[in-house]
Amino acid sequence: MSQEDVNKIFTALSHEIRREIIRILAEESPKTFSELMNKLDIRDTGTMVFHLRKLEGLVTKNERGEYILTDLGRRAYQIMNQIKTERKEKVKEVSEKIIEKREAETISKTMIISDRLNLYIDKEFLENIRSSGRKLILRDIVNLAISDDIDPNLFNEIVEEISDVISIRAPKKLRPLIELKSRDVLTTEQASLFRAGYIL
Structure with a gap:
């Protein structure tokens, strides 16, 4: 040409x-x-x-x-x-x-905790995640215990998803938020103040 x-x-x-x-x-x-x-x-x-x-x-x-x-x-x-x-x-x-x-930015801004037998979450733990500028996703946990000292606003801000959990022990004030953020959760029970046996 x-x-x-x-x-x-x-x-x-x-x-x-x-x-x-x-x-x-x-x-x-x-x-x-x-x-x-x-x-x-x-x-x-x-x-x-x-x-x-x-x-x-x-x-x-x-x-x-x-x-x-x-x-x-x-x-x-x-x-x-x-x-x-x-x-x-x-x-x-x-x-x-x-x-x-x-996707990379989303992953870097999200803490994913999975494959745990027992997991305990309290106010200090969520505040540490917030100070790092990240969100929290909980997956594949047998027993999840959530402390009574967690404010619903803090929980709502930091916890993005709860999935594939056998049992959740949580204060009554957090129940509506847990139901909103959960999928494939077998049972949700009233939390006691006893922490023994639950580890991060």
């Missing part, structure tokens, strides 16, 4: 109307002048003539006077699709990187 052909292609692809003319003629050829105007929703014939002249060498007429693509026009269509595909892939790549970054 000569430099002149390259220039023609990039001149054609530099305007949305000309790109659309190429697409229409590649996918729905042939088209009359009026059909192209209707497809493009162009009311001014001068505008249509201007863009068709810019497509000289890429668009021609058949024996019936209908517009079709030349070989160079079909090449322009291929390039146009290639650019579109590469742009989509780039957008997808950037989107995936953004998602990965957000």
